[in-house]
Amino acid sequence: MLIQELKCINWRNLEKLNLSFSNHLVILQGKNAQGKTNLLEAIYFLSRGRSFRRAKDQEMITWGESYSYLGAKIDENGNYFWKEVSIQPGQKKEWKLNGHPGSGKKGIWLVGYFPNDHEIVEGPPQSRREYIDEAIGFIYSAHAALVSQYEGLLSRRNYLLREHANEDLIETYTEKLIHVGKKIIQGRLEYLRLYTPLVKEFYARLGINNQMLSLRYQPFGYHLNKEGIIHLEKGFEKVKEEEREREITIIGPHRDEIVFEKNGKEFRTFGSQGEKKSLTLSVKLAEMSVIQLIKKSKVIMVFDDVFSELDQHHQDLLLEEILNQGQVFISTTRENDEWARKRRNRVTVLNVEKGKILMGKGNE
Numbered sequence: 001m002l003i004q005e006l007k008c009i010n011w012r013n014l015e016k017l018n019l020s021f022s023n024h025l026v027i028l029q030g031k032n033a034q035g036k037t038n039l040l041e042a043i044y045f046l047s048r049g050r051s052f053r054r055a056k057d058q059e060m061i062t063w064g065e066s067y068s069y070l071g072a073k074i075d076e077n078g079n080y081f082w083k084e085v086s087i088q089p090g091q092k093k094e095w096k097l098n099g100h101p102g103s104g105k106k107g108i109w110l111v112g113y114f115p116n117d118h119e120i121v122e123g124p125p126q127s128r129r130e131y132i133d134e135a136i137g138f139i140y141s142a143h144a145a146l147v148s149q150y151e152g153l154l155s156r157r158n159y160l161l162r163e164h165a166n167e168d169l170i171e172t173y174t175e176k177l178i179h180v181g182k183k184i185i186q187g188r189l190e191y192l193r194l195y196t197p198l199v200k201e202f203y204a205r206l207g208i209n210n211q212m213l214s215l216r217y218q219p220f221g222y223h224l225n226k227e228g229i230i231h232l233e234k235g236f237e238k239v240k241e242e243e244r245e246r247e248i249t250i251i252g253p254h255r256d257e258i259v260f261e262k263n264g265k266e267f268r269t270f271g272s273q274g275e276k277k278s279l280t281l282s283v284k285l286a287e288m289s290v291i292q293l294i295k296k297s298k299v300i301m302v303f304d305d306v307f308s309e310l311d312q313h314h315q316d317l318l319l320e321e322i323l324n325q326g327q328v329f330i331s332t333t334r335e336n337d338e339w340a341r342k343r344r345n346r347v348t349v350l351n352v353e354k355g356k357i358l359m360g361k362g363n364e
């Protein structure tokens with residue numbers, strides 16, 4: 001899958017853009033605050049239907065303007081389609097596929113890396129749960145629907161516990177929560193079976209190969225045996241009194257943890273900045289690989305400010321890794337990049353300056 005053309009009108013600080021991409025690797029080079037991230041955000045938005053910044057849609061509109069537009073021509077193994085979105089204040093964003101109304105989530109397989117993704121490794125358990133559920137939900141919309149159903153049930157059950165509601169009614173919600181919760185846990189376990197070896201492989205390939213990296217699913221307050229049997233019912237029985245006392249749902253997939261360890265020590269606490277960055281990148285590259293395996297399509301990747309915290313050796317390893325993948329957009333403040341110059345037949349360098357995109361020196 002490739003973005004062949006990209007059009008932006010009134011997208012954050014970007015001037016009206018009409019870009020076409022011939023190379024698989026596009027490097028957006030520029031000083032701080034020029035619009036590099038805004039361009040990556042536009043590409044991400046077209047694929048995932050929202051900003052990676054979790055910003056409101058209206059924030060995308062250039063200050064002082066009344067609408068925003070994005071459009072991309074996508075090449076999917078020789079089949080072409082256009083995906084477009086328009087945003088206007090006070091209205092729902094409008095998606096079009098080949099000129100017809102469509103869904104924002106359909107069509108473009110993409111994985112993004114942005115600096116706030118370090119939360120996946122260093123953040124609280126919730127960051128990892130949200131990340132995994134979103135990664136699965138991007139491939140299987142049924143998983144996203146289950147997560148949203150679970151959140152609704154959880155909120156209702158917590159309300160009933162707070163209100164000391166009728167026991168039968170609470171139990172009805174316990175059953176529903178267990179039913180949906182098990183499906184979510186099963187989905188996560190299945191995903192992790194495919195995903196874990198890939199994370200380890202990329203982590204080693206990015207140059208950190210003298211460490212035993214492990215990734216495990218840690219259930220909270222219930223037993224999960226080796227065959228993947230989920231004993232949520234017994235778990236709920238055990239915490240019944242405590243739940244009534246604390247007036248909140250204590251166990252379930254909303255409390256589980258996905259633990260990354262290096263040599264048996266938790267990564268979150270013991271990883272160096274560089275190691276954490278390499279792990280976050282491995283996590284994203286593995287996500288890309290899973291999509292490729294399942295969807296049988298090359299995945300577009302966007303990497304924002306990817307080089308900071310990595311030494312030259314690890315930067316080069318990453319670039320070599322990336323060059324073997326699908327279409328990749330990278331933003332960097334590195335100027336006149338030696339690496340890109342050496343490979344200019346395979347790399348397009350674009351300079352981003354005050355919202356304008358200019359052909360970079362590496363292409364001359």
Ligand SMILES: Nc1ncnc2c1ncn2[C@@H]1O[C@H](COP(=O)(O)OP(=O)(O)OP(=O)(O)O)[C@@H](O)[C@H]1O
Nearest residue numbers: 012013032033034035036037038059060061062063
């Ligand atoms: N809706 C908007 N309208 C106009 N400008 C905006 C809007 N939203 C953000 N900006 C501005 O866009 C500018 C560029 O932001 P961007 O995050 O793309 O920078 P960047 O080139 O990635 O820089 P850095 O290297 O510092 O991350 C910022 O100065 C920001 O204030």
